[in-house]
Amino acid sequence: MNRIRVVLADDHAVVRRGLAGLLESTDDLEVVGVAADGSEAVALAREHRPDVVLMDLQMPVLDGVEATRAIVAEHEHAGDGAGPEVLVLTSFSDHARIDAAIEAGAVGYLLKDAEPEVLLDGIRAVARGESPLDPRAARRLLTRTSRGGGPPSSDVGPSDLSPRESEVLRLVVEGLLNKQIAQRLGITERTVKAHLTSVYQRIGVADRTQAALWAQRHDLGAARE
Template sequence: MIRVVVADDHAVVRRGLTGLIESTDDLEVVAVARDGSEAVDLVRRHRPDVAVMDLQMPVLDGVEATRAIVAEQAGTEVLVLTSFSDHARIDAAVEAGAVGYLLKDAEPDILLDGIRAVARGESPLDPRAARRLLTRATGAPPHAAGGAAGSGGGAPADLSPREAEVLALVVEGLLNKQIAQRLGITERTVKAHLTSAYQRIGVADRTQAALWAARHDLGGR
């Protein structure tokens, strides 16, 4: 069972998220916070697997709450759930240690899969927000990247064609389950390709891999 703390300052959102999460067999909400300070206290008390964090909250905003939770080193990962207009806060939250971010207009299944992905050690990124973050990090225009693997450009860093293809889909913001469906392979095979790719390019996590892939023209198709 994946244990979750939900943090949002809007009662309707809190209730909606709690109901959605509790409707599953493998996720449970152990606490609900109305602001960032309460979120930090509840994470400290319950030590959940995942904290679903809004960014714009009173008392302590989601960025500072994320920073405090990460500093606790209690094993809780932070998944940001916010609006697309929060550009600066999204960037700040990632720098503060959030491992993934999804937008509030995401489909329910995407959100639930995102929570599961975070608990597995993945970094789910909404494609729209991910594209902007990658653009900012690489300094390239949104559509300046070249073709992905399989378009004739070859795979850098001795990546296999399939590893490069998987990384290109990571840049698009797809979760492992979605990559598996897109490529017609198993989710376990996707994980194996990612593990191998991480070792080849010298990165430790999905976000670093996505940034590397964008810099080496593996995204943008």
């Protein structure tokens, strides 16, 4: 059985040791690097090419958001196949930090008071290409969105989107990030971003969370294989 290779990044030594011990107690997870700050996390991700980077947000030298952005950007620039996926593990559940982490390229967001099995299953989910999101973080995103000025204009509907825009939006609902959408559709990530920018402007939203909620309200569900 191939073990899921993980780099841990947290600025608290006790937390690092605890996480490493938890992961190494399993049969399918392997810790290949441990970082005390974001800069070390970027270097270890480059050196070990793990499947998952478990990333804290508040760290010295380079914070988790910027470290995530650097890891994702470095892999995209290399263009050499599947790279590390970043799963945020933090104490913060405010929407600003969640938005920042996801926009930087994180594929999941969990809180440190989660049960150990939730964390382990979250790492496995990320390795499978899924996007785990702590329910409390999800609620904050939904609450913030619902208070952000109400639903977009009813004059705009799914029929106003092009077939490709609808396809991209369905994959956003499915939880895929831009690079994953690009791989699924066989297009460049730049093209995905262009389609999403067009969708945002057309339906009157500001980000992918609002776009996904709009799609769900209009029964534009997740894409089917």
